[in-house]
Amino acid sequence: MKSRIGFFDFTGCEGCQLTVLNLEEELLELLELVEIVEFREVMSGQCDSLDIAFVEGSICKPGEAQRLREIRAKATTLVALGACADTAGVNALSHFRDLKEMRREIYGGDHPPVVTDIPRPLSAIVAVDYRVPGCPIDGREFLTVLQALLLGRPPQLPSFSVCVECKLAELPCCFEREQVCLGPVTRAGCNALCLAAGDRCRGCRGLIDNPRSGPYYSILEEYGLNEEDILEEFRTFNVPGRGGAR
Numbered sequence: 147m148k149s150r151i152g153f154f155d156f157t158g159c160e161g162c163q164l165t166v167l168n169l170e171e172e173l174l175e176l177l178e179l180v181e182i183v184e185f186r187e188v189m190s191g192q193c194d195s196l197d198i199a200f201v202e203g204s205i206c207k208p209g210e211a212q213r214l215r216e217i218r219a220k221a222t223t224l225v226a227l228g229a230c231a232d233t234a235g236v237n238a239l240s241h242f243r244d245l246k247e248m249r250r251e252i253y254g255g256d257h258p259p260v261v262t263d264i265p266r267p268l269s270a271i272v273a274v275d276y277r278v279p280g281c282p283i284d285g286r287e288f289l290t291v292l293q294a295l296l297l298g299r300p301p302q303l304p305s306f307s308v309c310v311e312c313k314l315a316e317l318p319c320c321f322e323r324e325q326v327c328l329g330p331v332t333r334a335g336c337n338a339l340c341l342a343a344g345d346r347c348r349g350c351r352g353l354i355d356n357p358r359s360g361p362y363y364s365i366l367e368e369y370g371l372n373e374e375d376i377l378e379e380f381r382t383f384n385v386p387g388r389g390g391a392r
Contacts, residue, residue: 149197149296152184153227154217156203156210157237157265161282162228163187163202169285176289179296196221198295200278204234204265211271218272223295226267226274227288229281229350229383236281236382237265276301280336281350281383287335304334307354308347311338320346326369326379331357349383 153163167173167187183193199221205211218224229235240248241264249258268274278284278291291301308329312319315338320327329338329347333354340347366376 148179148181150183150193150195151180151198151200151292152182152193152196152217152221153187154184154199154201155186156201156214156231157206158203158228158230158235160187160202162231162278162280165282165285166200166288169289172285172289176292180292194220198223198225198292200225200227201268202227202231204230204237204267205271206237206265207259214268214271223275224268224272225291225295226269226277228283229279229352231268232277232279233352233383234265234267234270235350239381240265242381277303279303279333279351284336284339305355306334307357308332308334308336308338308341308351310334311336312341315342317341321365321369324369326366326371328379330362330365331359349380353384 153166155163163185164187169176182189183196184191196217199217201214201217201224205214226232230237253259276291276295278288280287294301311334312329317338320329320341325346327341327346328349329341331353332347332349333351335351338347363376366379371379
């Protein structure tokens with residue numbers, strides 16, 4: 147029997163689901179192995195049980211937490227798809243703004259949409275089995291994670307930093323261009339895509355396990371960053387204090 151999988155979205159841009167759809171030929175081949183039973187962007191309908199649920203977006207609005215719990219209850223395996231689901235992503239930046247003022251600024255009018263005061267990752271609401279990090283995700287990595295799940299193996303994310311991929315690609319170091327880069331402490335797996343395009347790493351894939359933060363902070367201080375500057379660099383995708391599963 148084919149594994150039954152579903153894709154679900156909460157507060158986010160849905161770019162990670164679009165990345166899956168952009169796999170095109172690979173996605174067609176995938177349909178020979180799995181049955182997609184829920185995917186709002188391409189089909190209607192719902193189901194009562196799932197082998198794997200891929201969930202994108204952070205939890206920001208009333209009712210989203212309960213809907214997530216319902217998805218968790220009917221899915222054998224739940225995978226956080228992308229930075230918003232994994233770490234709350236850029237949505238969590240609202241933690242540093244006055245929420246009412248921000249809603250008026252973004253939506254205008256006297257009655258802007260209601261959101262919670264702190265956008266949360268999926269793991270703050272339910273147990274998350276695995277994750278596909280990134281903003282957006284890497285399509286090849288998604289296929290690798292899915293393949294492992296279909297074979298009954300736990301997916302393995304890279305344990306080394308983006309710096310390794312950057313050096314393998316022989317890209318110039320951002321610090322040599324006087325640009326602050328989070329590559330030394332960010333999990334690899336993106337093939338240093340942003341750096342190859344001339345940008346810097348902003349940490350969308352989250353921190354590696356046990357990063358050597360002390361030496362890295364020393365480097366940042368050498369480039370003139372104080373404690374608040376360093377925190378500001380990490381806040382885009384790695385706001386601390388988001389809590390664990392419950």
